[in-house]
Amino acid sequence: MVARPLTVIQPKAIPLGTPEFEEKRAALLRTLEESIPREYYLPQEIFDKNPVDVSTIPSTCGLLSPEEIQITEQYDAVSLAEAIATRKLTAVAVAKAFCKRAAIAHQLTCCLTQFFEEKALQKAAELDEYLEKNGKTIGPLHGVPISIKEHMPTAGLYSSAGEYSTIVKDDEDALLIRILREAGAVFYCKTNQPQAIMHLETDSYWGRTLNPHNIHLSAGGSTGGEAALIAMKGSVLGIGTDIGGSIRGPSAFCGIYGFKPTSYTLPMTGMLHNPFPAELNVLCSIGPMCRTMRDMELFTSLILDAKPYLEDPRLIPIPWTGLKTEVPKKLKIGIISNDGFIDPQPPVKRAVAWAKKQVSDPKYADLFEVKDFTPYDAAGAWSKIRRMYWPDGAEGMKEAITCTGEPILPLSAWIWKDAEPAGMQTATGVSHMRKERDDYRIAFAKAWNEQDVDVVIGPCFVGPASAHDTAFYWTYTSLYNFVDYPGVVFPTPIKSEAGEQYASDYKPLSDECKHVKQLWEEGNFEGAPIDLQINARKYHDNQLFGALTLLKDALQLP
Known part of the structure; x- marks a missing residue:
């Protein structure tokens, strides 16, 4: 009997490249498949049921x-570190649990690019x-197991800038990866990213990553x-980069926490092998x-405690007070119902209304x-930002993609x-x-x-x-990259429900707004979680975290 492949x-398949490219791509996928033990393969009957919400399958398969199940579901990074330090759990048991769950998660969502359980267990x-x-x-x-985004150089592993032609094997860790390693982190996998690392959808030569709550999203x-x-729950803590919403967008889509600091707060040192022309105008963070607020705090504080500014003089050595930051006696909160450009779809409007009601409760x-x-x-x-991302007219990016026969994906061209x-x-x-x-930043600050x-x-x-291939408008996140304000x-508790409709008195704010309504009416978003975003002024990252502490009860923040 021939063993079935993973x-x-x-x-929804991604477009095909040339036959030569597809042959190279198939070899990469085989390498990933061969790294996953057969005992981690899900039973075929799970796939035969054509599940839409796959989020609970790991714990029931x-x-x-x-x-x-307990290790991967009942702990965050803070409590895992404590359980290992007090010998309630072993590092080996924790690594094994997350490796197994990551392998299961990949079969359901196409989230991995590299899997190295043996190194992790060692x-x-x-x-x-x-x-x-x-x-x-x-x-x-x-x-504590930490998952790593594909482009981040990690000693002994491969990385790429989102195009097949940029794949390299790395001999050294990027600075932030090194700090995490020295802090005792266990690395066990690398995760998927889009072509060119510039989509609000993760589709690449590795395949298309799916939303666990609805795989058609x-x-x-x-x-x-x-x-x-x-x-x-195949990872407890991961690392993201964000130049237009690349931490906040996927975190929101999947219903978790994500923190984009002000640029040059945490070190991007060595994170890309080649400079990205966009950063002439818009800096990446x-x-x-x-999964928890305190894990954002743990990550940020331990990186800054390592004094990375001594190695990278571009960094601003602002002392970190984080969740313990004192904020004004009466916090002034602005509620954004829409940005004046695109009115959000119904469940997002419900979430904003929920948050406004919560913080407006007389008891607060x-x-x-x-x-x-x-x-x-x-x-x-x-x-402005759509033009400023590409001061080279995207010529370099197009060449990096097409030189191997790799196809330009729809959202790249967009x-x-x-x-x-x-x-x-x-x-x-x-x-x-x-x-x-x-000039825009000054006008924004004035407003x-x-x-x-x-x-x-x-x-x-x-x-x-x-829905797949329709992440066109990143306006609510890219705005804060353009002005370089931090955001979480x-x-x-809000989820998208079947049958939700726009208000009867809806009037589009723009052609883009009208298009967003059309996308809502054409799609099925049932079950999708809704995150909200909180932002503070540039370099007010501490004050942002202080505000989160004050808002914890009102907004039911874990």
């Missing part, structure tokens, strides 16, 4: 023991031996593999994706002052289409872009100050998770 659900055994011998841990993440991007894996009258808020010229920001006609900019042209950006708020709460996206997305 089944990975793909309800029979492959995980009761202890492994490292975990060394950590257990160290603890036994020395009676102490090597750092705050001793034995996107898991988001660019850090969609991480978001799906964490939502499937790096941050945690996880001494803590919060709540007011409506409208961001300054969101349509203008979207138009995101650079406004910049493409202008082609490669001159130095003078880029300088004018920067002035346009800075924020005039509305007199400390933080704003609003949508993360125009809707819940988008957090889960709410």
Whole structure:
């Protein structure tokens, strides 16, 4: 009897490249398949049922023991570290549980690119031996499994910038990866990202990552593999990067936490082998994706405690007070119902209304002052950032994709289409872009100050998770990359329901707004979780976390 190959659900295939490219791609997929033990293969009958919500399958499929289910579901990173340090759990048992669950999650969502259980178990055994011998841990993440986004250089593994032609084997860790390793983290897998790392949907030569709550919806991007894996509880803590919503978008789509710091807060040092022209105008940030608020705090504080600014002088050495930050006696909260450009789809409007009601409860009258808020010229920001991502007219990216016969995916062509006609900019042209950006930032700050708020709460996206290949409008996240304000997305109790409709008095704010309504009416978003976003001024990352502490009870934040 011939053993069946590993089944990975793909309800919508990605376009094919040349025969030569597809042959190379097939070899990559075989390598990943061969790294997953056969005893981790899901029974065929699970796939035969054509599940839509796959989020609970890992705990019911029979492959995980009761202890492994408990390890992966009942702990966050903080409590895992404590359980290992006190020897309630071994690092080996924890690593084994998350490896198994990650392998199961991949079959259901296509979230992985590399899987290296043997290395993880070896490292975990060394950590257990160290603890036994020395009676102490090597750092705050001793034995905690951490998943890693595909492009992040990690010693002994492969990375790429989202195109097949950029795959390299790395000899050294990027700075942040090294800090995590020295803190005792156990690395066990790498996760999927989009072509060019520039979609709000994770589709690449590795396949299309699916939303665990509804596989016909996107898991988001660019850090969609991480978001799906964490939502499937195959990871407790992952690392994302964000230049337009790449932490916040997938975290929101999958119903978890994600933190985009102000740029140059946490180190991006060594995270890409080649410079990205977009960063001439819009800087990328790096941050945690996880299931609890305190895990965001753990990640951020331990990275900053390592004083990465001593190695990377671009970083701003702001002392971290995080969740313990004192905030104004009465926090001024702006509520964004829409950004004046695109009115969100019905479940997002319900979530915003829920949050407004929660913080407006009379019992919080001494803590919060709540007011409506409208961001300054969101349509203008979207138009500008779409051009400024590609000061080279995307020429470099297109060449990197097509040189191997790899196909240009639909959302790649979409995101650079406004910049493409202008082609490669001159130095003078880029300088004018920067002035346009800075003029906008000053006007945005002025409008924020005039509305007199400390933080704003609003949508993360125009809707819940988008249907595949329709993540067109990132306006609610990219705005804060353009002005470089920090943001956290957090889960709410709201989920998308069948049969929800727009209000009878709806009037579109723009052609894009009308298109978003059309996408809602054409899709089925049932079961998709809804996150909301909270933002603070640039460099006010501590104050943002202080606000989260104050909002914890009102917004039911785990």
